[in-house]
Structures are given as C-alpha cells and as structure tokens.
Amino acid sequence: xxxxxxxxxxxxxxxxxxxxxxxxxxxxxxxxxxxxxxxxxxxxxxxxxxxxxxxxxxxxxxxxxxxxxxxxxxxxxxxxxxxxxxxxxxxxxxxxxxxxxxxxxxxxxxxxxxxxxxxxxx
Amino acid sequence: xxxxxxxxxxxxxxxxxxxxxxxxxxxxxxxxxxxxxxxxxxxxxxxxxxxxxxxxxxxxxxxxxxxxxxxxxxxxxxxxxxxxxxxxxxxxxxxxxxxxxxxxxxxxx
Numbered sequence: 001x002x003x004x005x006x007x008x009x010x011x012x013x014x015x016x017x018x019x020x021x022x023x024x025x026x027x028x029x030x031x032x033x034x035x036x037x038x039x040x041x042x043x044x045x046x047x048x049x050x051x052x053x054x055x056x057x058x059x060x061x062x063x064x065x066x067x068x069x070x071x072x073x074x075x076x077x078x079x080x081x082x083x084x085x086x087x088x089x090x091x092x093x094x095x096x097x098x099x100x101x102x103x104x105x106x107x108x109x110x111x112x113x114x115x116x117x118x119x120x121x122x
Numbered sequence: 123x124x125x126x127x128x129x130x131x132x133x134x135x136x137x138x139x140x141x142x143x144x145x146x147x148x149x150x151x152x153x154x155x156x157x158x159x160x161x162x163x164x165x166x167x168x169x170x171x172x173x174x175x176x177x178x179x180x181x182x183x184x185x186x187x188x189x190x191x192x193x194x195x196x197x198x199x200x201x202x203x204x205x206x207x208x209x210x211x212x213x214x215x216x217x218x219x220x221x222x223x224x225x226x227x228x229x230x231x
Contacts, residue, residue, distance in 0.1 A: 013211035035220075044168065044221040045159075045210055059218040095166055105173030106154035107214050 002026035009116030020080040022096030030074035033099040038092035126223035145211035
C-alpha cells in the first residue's frame with residue numbers, strides 16, 4: 001500500500017522552529033516530486049513547497065520563502081520541512097503529498113499523508 | 123498567480139440528487155492544469171479528477187469533470203451518502219504556485 005506518514009508537529013512559540021518529517025512507503029520515493037500543503041483550521045488548502053526527485057528544483061510559496069526549507073533523503077524515503085521564524089499564521093495542518101505526472105493530462109497530488117498539526121502560539 | 127473561485131460556497135442537496143460545482147479561473151488555463159479533490163472531516167484531501175476530466179484511480183463514474191478556459195465544472199450525477207464533503211479545485215500549472223479554490227461544501231439537505 002502506498003502511504004505517506006507525517007510527524008513532528010506540535011506547539012511552538014512565535015519565532016520558534018520546528019522540523020516536520022514525512023515517511024513514504026509502498027512506492028519508489030526517489031522517482032517522485034514531493035510537496036507540502038497546509039490547511040488552516042476551518043479554512044482551505046495552501047500549497048507550501050515542492051521538491052523535485054533529485055532535489056535540483058525547489059519551490060516555495062511567497063508566504064514561507066526565506067523561513068521554510070524543504071529537503072528529502074531518497075535513501076531513507078523521507079521528506080522534510082524545516083520551519084523557522086514561525087508566526088501565528090503558520091498554524092495549520094501540514095500534509096505531505098506526492099505528485100503524479102499524467103503526461104498530457106497534467107499533474108496532481110495523488111497521495112496524501114494524514115497530516116500533522118502545527119500550532120504557533122505563546 | 124491564478125486565482126480560482128468556486129461556487130456555490132455550500133450546496134444543500136438530498137441523496138440521489140445531482141450536484142453541480144463550479145470553479146472559475148482568473149485567467150484562461152490549460153485544461154490539463156485543473157484538478158479536483160474531495161475532503162471529508164478529519165481526513166486528507168483525495169484526488170478525484172485530474173486534467174479537468176480524467177477520473178483518478180478508483181473514483182466512481184458518477185463523478186464527472188469538464189470545462190476549458192476559465193470555467194470548469196464537477197458534476198456528481200447521483201449523490202451517495204459518502205459524497206457529502208468539501209470539494210476543491212486546484213490549478214497545478216507548469217510552475218508554482220499551485221493554487222486551490224476556497225472549496226464548495228456539499229451538505230445533506
């Protein structure tokens with residue numbers, strides 16, 4: 001079964017740091033672009049960051065650029081999100097998601113983890 | 123950045139009825155860049171439709187996506203009890219940001 005499992009969420013003070021992890025299983029992790037997507041409580045979805053299979057291409061949403069760092073370890077089938085200078089508005093459920101490429105039919109997030117909650121509060 | 127606007131915000135329907143959900147893009151986009159997701163309370167989103175009209179693996183035929191340019195539609199032909207959820211469209215373009223609409227909640231009337 002293809003699966004993504006996030007961990008590392010928790011309560012952190014404004015200005016603090018946190019590192020999220022996402023463990024992949026059931027597929028060849030190193031072949032896929034991976035992503036972080038967050039969802040604020042009761043609100044919608046926001047794409048946060050993406051990383052290519054070989055880590056050569058990395059992208060961030062404007063809201064987190066310069067504060068968050070995405071990385072991966074293909075040997076360990078793991079995805080990471082290092083978050084620093086955290087703000088109250090970063091409070092959300094953070095999901096890791098796999099990108100599937102459908103050729104002429106585009107790309108999509110086809111596998112999602114269950115999410116990990118990050119709360120930024122004093 | 124492409125902004126996606128979904129309507130209505132909430133759709134109140136009964137099981138067996140037809141649901142029509144709209145997603146409008148701020149600029150014309152390629153159909154291959156439009157995806158739809160379903161999210162139930164306490165769960166992660168699930169991919170329903172990619173490329174505007176292709177059903178993802180395991181998605182029932184009652185879910186149909188269509189559209190082009192700036193206007194896209196998700197139709198659920200006959201609502202089953204498990205279909206009451208929030209639905210999001212997403213622009214997964216050639217480069218980020220990969221924006222989502224604000225969602226349409228399909229609730230039981």
